[in-house]
Amino acid sequence: MAMEGKRYVIVGGSAAGMAAAETIRRLDPGGSVRVLSEEVDAPYFRPMIPFLVSGKKSPAEISLQGCGPYQAKGIEVLLENRAARIDTGCAQVVTERGESLAYDRLLLATGSRPHLPPGIGGVSSDGVFALRSLADARRTALRAKSTRQAVMLGGGLLNLKVAFALLECGIKVTLVVQSPEVLSQLMEPADAFLVRDALDQAGLKIITGRSARQILSNEDGVNGVVLDDGAELACRMVCIGKGVQPNADWIDPRQIPVNRGIVVDKYTRTAAENVYAAGDVAVTFEPITGAAIITGLWTNAVAMGRCAGANMADRPTAYGGTFGILNATQVARMPFVSMGIVHTAGTDYETHSRSSPGAHRKLVFSADGNRLLGALFVGDIARAGLYHTVIREQVRMDDIKKQVIDHRLHYGHLLCARRYS
Amino acid sequence: MTEAKEIFVRLDRCMACHSCEMACAVAHSAGQSLYTAISEKPTPKPRLYVEWVAPDRAVPIVCRHCEDAPCMHACIAGAISRSPAGVVETDADKCIGCWTCVMVCPYGVIGRHLEEHKAYRCDRCPDRETPACVNACPTRALIYQSATGYSRSQRQTASRAMLAGNGG
Helix, strand or coil: CCCCCCEEEEECCCHHHHHHHHHHHHHCCCCEEEEECCCCCCCECHHHCHHHHHCCCCHHHHECCCECCECCCCEEEECCCCEEEEECCCCEEEECCCCEEECCEEEECCCEEECCCCCCECCCCCCEECCCCHHHHHHHHHHHCCCCEEEEECCCHHHHHHHHHHHHCCCEEEEEECCCCCCCCCCCHHHCHHHHHHHHHCCCEEEECCCEEEEEEECCEEEEEEECCCCEEECCEEEECCCEEECCCCCCCCCCCEECEEECCCCCECCCCCEEECHHHEEEECCCCCCEECCCCHHHHHHHHHHHHHHHCCCCCCCCCCCCCEEEEEECCEEEEEEECCCCCCCCCEEEEEEECCEEEEEEECCCCCCEEEEEEECCCCCHHHHHHHHHCCCCCCCCHHHHHCCCCCHHHHHHHHHHC | CCCCEEEEECHHHCCCCCHHHHHHHHHCCCCCCHHHHCCCCCCCCCCCEEEEECCCEEEEECCCCCCCCHHHHHCCCCCEEECCCCCEEECCCCCCCCCHHHHHCCCCCCEEECCCCEEECCCCCCCCCCCHHHHHCCCCCEEEEEHHHHHHHHHHHHHHHHHHHCCC
């Protein structure tokens, strides 16, 4: 007798959702996979949207389907379709359009949205952006055409990328950072000097230790920003990049526990039967300490989404957790990789920092010196993945510590340590 | 379907002559010859690495084209995919040089073209019958074979050694 295929419903069509869909498609060809997405655009590589602002990429060029691991056919994506609530009793998702989708397995992958800090007035003015979606990028690109001066609030990675996109459009860009230095989430101020130099040389104006109090506007939208010291910056565009917060508000916490994000077990299951969660909206854990964390990283969302997909397709797969910091990028000709624990002020971690012309690194060990906990490489990021492995796998430092400190570790060291010692 | 071949490394045979690195760089140069490769810009680069572990061990390290390739899933640009032959490929046109692949590769075998701001890696020489590194190895430390074929030859070698040890 023919069995009916399983009905998989995925809420959210970005990294976690599509990685899960792809995995399910591969493991359970007989099931139906439907993805609800609130966006107008078919799934795309979200971290690429700054390239839309600069015009270096078109929307078609950042589309997900057919690129990288996203090759599967037979995934139905329902666009501009927002989930309103879940009826866990009847195993149905109800959309804002009033439709009901019955599921055998449900994934909650609604991601996150920009965090807009309270205390800044005028954030709803025309010309204020918090870049999150392709649609946001389109609007930003449009406004950029008539903009000569822009102010960026926040010194994180997203804002730096957008700042460079705007610089490439010939716009004068001022970055206002509340912290003492840019990228404070990814490195300590003392470790940021090479990145800062590169940003300064690229023509980005940076104001540190200040925050915005009020965004000014007239009938034409934004025309300035007032800082907390009273200084006024004229501009026609403001971009807010102050981190993200999980889209978990639509979840009824009586059905599915929420602690900022959706709480899951190590198999990515929520407390509700056959309901899973992954990506920015899920609470995950840091593998070394086990601490609960929420991240907003594409790479993590993909990894967790793939894991959830396998579990939903009845291949029990434990999720290994993720570092809160796991970033690689290049800003203004300066590449860097930051992973694990890299903030050491006021701690008793054993820390080794070295600088040479054009390069800086910092290796952070446990207080007893036996485990690598974090690594920051600026300028020279060669073989960074090995250090990632060493941190993750908690490799003992016995034979390799000198190589780790000197940034000379290669796979041969790990192989020989494992095989012959 | 015939099983795809892979590059296997016989650690006990490597003498650290670096011939494989040289052949790899030449094979990935425009001129395809050592004499022209030397003066080419950007300098042609090898995609495998012979490293040294004190006191006496040479270790050729080459992309494993991992089954669950971390680089492919981590890439934020969709530039890394698997070919029908099982080769994990980086599409240079799509690569934006964010180095996420470098951050997640557990073997440290993804290189960076600084001039072009692109990541590069072993492509198993798609236009050759046998990858250039394998052909260049004078001690046959690098073997190009299917996993099934390679494990069979390893078993046979071990069996012969055991028989020889027992006086045949």
